[in-house]
Amino acid sequence: MFKIRHVEPNDIYPVITLAFETLPERYNPSIFNHFYESFPEGFFVALHQNTIVGFLIGIKTAQTTARILMLSVDDKHRKQGIGSALLRQFLMEMKQHYVTEVDLEVRTSNHGAVAFYKKHGFCQRGILHQFYQNGEHAYSMWKEL
Numbered sequence: 001m002f003k004i005r006h007v008e009p010n011d012i013y014p015v016i017t018l019a020f021e022t023l024p025e026r027y028n029p030s031i032f033n034h035f036y037e038s039f040p041e042g043f044f045v046a047l048h049q050n051t052i053v054g055f056l057i058g059i060k061t062a063q064t065t066a067r068i069l070m071l072s073v074d075d076k077h078r079k080q081g082i083g084s085a086l087l088r089q090f091l092m093e094m095k096q097h098y099v100t101e102v103d104l105e106v107r108t109s110n111h112g113a114v115a116f117y118k119k120h121g122f123c124q125r126g127i128l129h130q131f132y133q134n135g136e137h138a139y140s141m142w143k144e145l
């Protein structure tokens, strides 16, 4: 069993560790505190036996739009519905903030994540060439709420 809740200050360090282990991008650790302080409503964690096994960070980009910036589930806990639960919670929260459209970027090589987002109703709306530092392309994906 796992639990989804909003991030709390003590979660930040384990979230940074999980991001480092599971995401190819190298983020400045201070950015996690920044998102916590600027828009905690869009920052969720998943816990299994009091350990953080996943997180999602999203922001509002305008009055009615939001963007998912990071979503990650620990290797050992994937394919158990945790990513879906984080995403559903975020989308529900955004609806309460009058958001009508959510978008995100995902590496074109990240077939698992693309399948995951499609399953949740996201559509591809184009390719962003050399979007990542290593020259990889991104799909821009979006969903209407």
Ligand SMILES: CC(C)(COP(=O)(O)OP(=O)(O)OC[C@H]1O[C@@H](n2cnc3c(N)ncnc32)[C@H](O)[C@@H]1OP(=O)(O)O)[C@@H](O)C(=O)NCCC(=O)NCCS
Pocket (backbone or CB within 6 Å): 022, 023, 069, 070, 071, 072, 073, 074, 077, 078, 079, 080, 081, 082, 083, 084, 085, 104, 105, 106, 110, 111, 112, 113, 115, 116, 117, 119
């Ligand atoms: C993408 C990610 C968050 C999915 O989390 P998860 O907890 O494994 O997802 P769920 O268990 O809720 O998956 C729901 C559905 O998404 C799809 N899906 C998830 N991972 C998939 C994969 N690797 N390949 C194909 N489909 C996948 C499946 O349809 C799955 O349903 P099923 O288990 O009934 O087949 C996770 O794989 C992850 O952390 N990946 C590394 C980081 C990353 O790529 N983040 C996204 C970048 S923006």
